[in-house]
Amino acid sequence: MxxxxxxxxxxxxxxxxxxxxxxxxxxxxxxxxxxxxxxxxxxxxxxxxxxxxxxxxxxxxxxxxxxxxxxxxxxxxxxxxxxxxxxxxxxxxxxxxxxxxxxxxxxxxxxxxxxxxxxxxxKPGGIFAACNKKQFRELESKKALWERYGHKQLTLLDATQTQQHIGSDRYEGALLDDSGGHxxxxxxxxxxxxxxxxxxxxxxxxxxxxxxxxxxxxxxxxxxxxxxxxxxxxxxxxxxxxxxxxxxxxSMPCGTQVIATEPLSKDQQQALLPNDHCVEDCNYLLDYYRISGDGRLIYGGGVTYGAREPDKIEALIVPKMLKTFPELKGTKVDFAWTGNFLLTxxxxxxxxxxxxxxxxxxxxxxxxxxxxxxxxxxxxxxxxxxxxxxxxxxxxPQYPFPGGRALRIPYTAMGAWYYDLRDKLGI
Incomplete structure (x- = not known):
């Protein structure tokens, strides 16, 4: 066996x-x-x-x-x-x-x-990256909220400052958490x-x-x-x-997809993430990425409800990676995998x-x-x-999903589609 x-x-x-x-x-x-x-x-x-x-x-x-x-x-x-x-x-x-x-x-x-x-x-340091002005306002609120509960290691970054931490022009701003890390x-x-x-x-x-x-x-x-x-x-x-x-x-198992590129040169690493922080954006269906200990870009995102395995992980994640870092076009992906988290x-x-x-x-x-x-x-x-x-x-309180086990996947996917649309429209 x-x-x-x-x-x-x-x-x-x-x-x-x-x-x-x-x-x-x-x-x-x-x-x-x-x-x-x-x-x-x-x-x-x-x-x-x-x-x-x-x-x-x-x-x-x-x-x-x-x-x-x-x-x-x-x-x-x-x-x-x-x-x-x-x-x-x-x-x-x-x-x-x-x-x-x-x-x-x-x-x-x-x-x-x-x-x-x-x-x-x-490694120390994590960044929440805002894809639109609404998300940046939400980061301002998050900073005030967390500081009210004693968490002070936070710095708001405008769009220009954000590009000093992330080599991409996708973001309106960011929140740097020095106590984050990867x-x-x-x-x-x-x-x-x-x-x-x-x-x-x-x-x-x-x-x-x-x-x-x-x-x-x-x-x-x-x-x-x-x-x-x-x-x-x-x-x-x-x-x-x-x-x-x-x-x-x-509860419901949900899948997320992750890729790891081939090892990048030191210059590439410096261009993508100069301070070697990890990043997650503020979308409902968020992207997250970081540099591994041996210099690979690890990039994840997307959700499959009910933990279904997608046919081709690279086809889902590489376009997201290239939207953030178009200069990585042609970079080899060495690993691609899924993992389930449990949604309530x-x-x-x-x-x-x-x-x-x-x-x-x-x-x-x-x-x-x-x-x-x-x-x-x-x-x-x-x-x-x-x-x-x-x-x-x-x-x-611990609630069952509406419609029971049979309908929890389509209902949740519909809700995610709605929030994803709001992210894209910035509303």
Whole structure:
């Protein structure tokens, strides 16, 4: 039987750690069993192991197989819906708690890299780029909003200043976040896995969970073994099916596409991104890009609803890249891949507890890099009876998509088309 493997991404081809962890083939007992070896699972596991908990992680495929090992590799703060939306819809108390957490995920990520000497090409600086005047006004509001919640490392750039950071004339202006940044995501999650193992945690790959049996001690079953644990954390996100059907009905996997060019010359890199910052634009269906550690342009964008695989990724992404950087016409694309993120109706993450000792966190709606690292801390705290922040996140309503599972894809695609049209018209 073939061993599980990563998708054919640049990240998989340049992974620092290619070891295959063992498959679970026995019955074991631990304090906490975590389902899913992505950022949510690893952050939770690492936080708990640092406090002396015995932790086992079960992964259906490989560490970082899902979104955690395929994403754009950018540190983007807050949530897919920003703090002003939360304040308007859920009240000042909820907004105050979530606002205080909105910039913590990036700090956790950086602490892991520093504390455990993780080699993941971490570089500072991120840019939000406005494609029209309306978006630039929204960036002015974002700066004021984030500064109100204590985040001060922000600089507005006009169109001329933006071209000093991005070698393109597409943008009306930008917001530079000095606390943003970018990195090799698969190497980060693999480094976190190694850190967990150094603290006594165990990770089993190729060990898909078939059932979770509730009880004072829950039992997590795989085809070849089982884990008995005081607590279980379900962290499969967009690649999880069947374990929590009620929660899965309130979310939808969506795909995004990414390419990596051949390595560019130093002059080309300097012309495209002189300060080596990462960039995402402000469109609803946004583009995002950065220079990798070995000098490739990594460029992503677009969404396929329901996580359908597009026929040809390059045909979707290369025109976007050339619209931003026409001088790259003829540049070879070495890698092209897709990755799924989990969308919720309100575009806010979903946290919850089942049977008192089974926790879940999912649905970061495109803001998973920082939100998942924050989730690990929040879940770890809740397991240690410090559940105030968890309870606030778990109190957010979790709605099914209109029309149920059958119609969620066309309805969501129609909504995305509407917002994409507004972006293009600048209204």
């Amino acid at each position: 073939a061993k599980p493997s990563h998708t054919g991404s640049y990240y998989a081809a340049s992974a620092n750690d290619t070891r295959l962890r063992p498959q679970l083939n026995e019955e074991i007992s631990v304090d906490v069993c975590i389902v899913g070896a992505g950022f949510t699972g690893m952050s939770t596991a690492l936080h708990l192991a640092e406090q002396g908990f015995r932790v086992a992680v079960l992964e259906a495929s490989r560490i970082g197989f899902g979104a955690s090992g395929r994403n754009g590799g950018q540190i983007v703060h807050s949530y897919s819906r920003d703090i002003d939306f939360i304040e308007q819809h859920y009240g000042e108390k909820t907004a105050a708690t979530m606002g205080a957490m909105a910039f913590e995920g990036g700090q956790i990520l950086r602490r892991f890299v520093s504390d455990y000497s993780i080699d993941c090409d971490l 990195f090799h995501p698969l190497n980060l999650v693999l480094g976190e896995a190694a850190a967990l193992e150094s603290l006594g945690g165990v990770i089993y790959e190729d060990s898909a969970v078939t059932e979770i049996k509730p009880g004072n001690k829950a039992t997590v079953c795989t085809a070849q073994g089982s884990v008995t644990a005081d607590f279980v954390v379900v962290a499969g996100n967009a690649y999880q099916t069947g374990l929590l059907p009620k929660q899965e009905s309130k 109706l309100m575009r806010l993450p979903q946290f919850g507890r089942i049977e008192n000792n089974i926790y879940y966190a999912q649905g970061y709606s495109g803001h998973g890099v920082t939100s998942s690292h924050l989730a690990g801390k929040v879940l770890s705290d809740a397991i240690q009876n410090q559940a105030e922040r968890f309870d606030v996140l778990a109190s957010l």
